[in-house]
Amino acid sequence: MGLVDLENQQKWLFDATPDMHTQLAALEQYHLKKEKIIEGIFLTHAHIGHYTGLMYFGREAFSKKNIKVFAMPKMKTYLTNNGPWSQLVSLQNLQHDSTMVLNNRLDVTPFLVPHRDEFSETVGYKIESSKKSVLFIPDIDKWSRWERNIIQQVKKVDYAFNRRHFF
């Protein structure tokens, strides 16, 4: 999922899928074209479809272009301990239910969800602006296993996205 702030001329990605190349091109073509390809990437968990797009950036790209990769503690450890991901630099730490301010208009809050967590925890994200809010939960095992009630969570936001379902 792409997040674009036209006023501040910034954009972010949620998950680094193997199609990230196409997604970055679409963001540029249809939403915002600027020298910096992306401000940062928020990762959800260590399943192949969700982080391997990081391969499109080498160490130089991440540091030179100051592209930030945001990850929860176990996800960060996983990437730091396994090649070739260990060559990635500037991984930013996220914490459960701790809000990160992206700019004067946008906040992002990760929260834990139940999923096959072999290598990392799994998070969804709440994205909030002064006008709209979004819930993004790409992977979750069963809504009933989540400590929160999905119906109530969806009611609190303007948009909610899941990999298989829209609400």
Ligand SMILES: [Zn+2]
């Ligand atoms: Zn998964």
